[in-house]
Amino acid sequence: MKSKKRIASFLLALVLLVLSVPMDALAVPYDSYNYDYWNDVVKTPAPYVPDGSISAVTLGLDKPLANPQDICVAPNGSLYIADTGNNRIIIVSGTTHQVERIITSFDNNGVEDHFSAPTGVCVSKKEQLYIADRENKRIVVLDDADNLVRVVQDPKSDVLGEGFVFKPLKISVDYADRIYCIAQNMFQGIMVFETDGNFSGFFGTIDVTLSLWEKFWKKVATKEERSNQTLYIATEFTGIDIDEDGFVYATNIDKSGEQGVRRLNPKGEDVIKKGRKANVGGDLWIDSVGSYSGPSQITDVVYRGHGIYSLLDRKRGRIFTYDHEGNLLYIFGGLGTQKGTFNTPTAIEQWENGLLILDANRAEIYKFAPTEYGSLINEAVALRHDGDESQAVPLWARVLELDENNELANAGIGKAYLSAGDNATAMKYLKIGMNRDYYSIAFKRYRSELLRQYLGPVLTGTVVLICGIWLFGKLRQRRNFRRKGGEQA
DSSP states (O other), X not given: OHHHHHHHHHHHHHHHHHHHSOHHHHHOOSOOEEEOTTSOEEEOOOSEEEEEEEOHHHHTOSSOOOSOOEEEEOTTSOEEEXXXXXTEEEEEOTTTOSEEEEEOEEEETTEEEEOSSEEEXXXXXXXXXXXXXXXXXXXXXXXXXXXXXXXXXXXXXXXSOTTOOOOEEEEEEOTTOOEEEEETTOOSOEEEEOTTSOEEEEEOOOOOOOOHHHHHHHHHSOHHHHHHSOOOOOOOEEEXXXXXXXXEEEEEOOTTSSBSEEEEOTTSOBOOOOTTTTOBSSSOSSOOSSSOOSOOOEEEEEEEETTEEEEEEXXXXXXXXXXXXXXXXXXXXXXXXXXXXXXXXXXXXXXXXXXXEEETTTTEEEEEEEOHHHHHHHHHHHXXXXXXXXXXXXXXXXXXXXXXXXXXXXXXXXXXXXXXXXXXXXXXXXXXXXXXXXXXXXXXXHHHHHHHHHHHHHHHHHHHHHHHHHHHHHHHHHHHHHHHHHHHO
């Protein structure tokens, strides 16, 4: 009888333990974490959780996707899939989430023209579809009725090397319908085509920097040794997106692990902010999460509005999200065999209020929905970016309830109090948030505030004291003089 009671008690305790664990935690097949001020890994609640997937089965297609390489969400909410291996573009409705249509060919001056390994897809604000038709060595532009607008191919310029073969991989289009194209084996930068399709030059070339050691050996090495050394060529871009102001976000594989993305202004200059860690390249150079083997390999980027952007790491299958100041907001995702983990993550997009990750090898698109934790951070950062910092305070406070070690939340509250002029309270939160830059600003303002408050009375008191001492000295001298005069008499 006693053994039955013990078993019942054990089962009851086990049920209570399971119920005490958040359901999100039970469903998440990966760790979520961030880095603290000392670059130590700190576990966090999951900002996003798996929310289903999109595949040939869910879409009811007659044949499976084959090595898809890109996805794009149009301004009207429809999802475009570059089904590379099947030489087709699939359009999924943003309302019904069902296939709207499939494009396998188009009318090219009376001839039925077919795609060959389309690897990139983009939709402009005018609802025109841009397709990087790689093996046909061209960019195809179609209108919203799938009619041909133009074909961009065989670019001519003195800056292109002799024998250059144009194979577009990824494309994006700005508000003026200029085409930004990442081409295969093109290391000089992003290729830019004007509205009429003419090639106008390169954009955002990444300069190669050599270490002092590498420079030394290049100086002292013989001609034969130099010929056997590694060629130092510019880095090739891997992914591209454009924000509402026309700034180009472009990713690249960075062997230093410090900068996997650039924010390029209209002049092609990198104006990205790297935050206090001076790092926008994914995982830091420490072995703290699982087996760490070198820096992240950033393969794509999506700009999400309000200065927020997310990077996709193909090496460990992680998604890194940053704000406009270069602060790392959260990290989630991973490689594996469970639903919600990846094999070959290739592209990332934002769809509705969630994120989409394309896995090329599994030919599937995984959907991720924000948790309360992720939604609070997104909304608080957006409010700060838009200038409504005071409204972000209760959101950051709730973040601290969910994650008491969140330095970003403490710093966010501190920045809000700083903007409101409450420098003393701002210093308190910024100190906990380990934000030296803003703490210094708050401290200087608080010091000035104290000086304005107390300097007047202190100076007045000092002057009165000095005058009192001076008068006292004069009176004492006069009294001593009179006393001496009386004694002489």
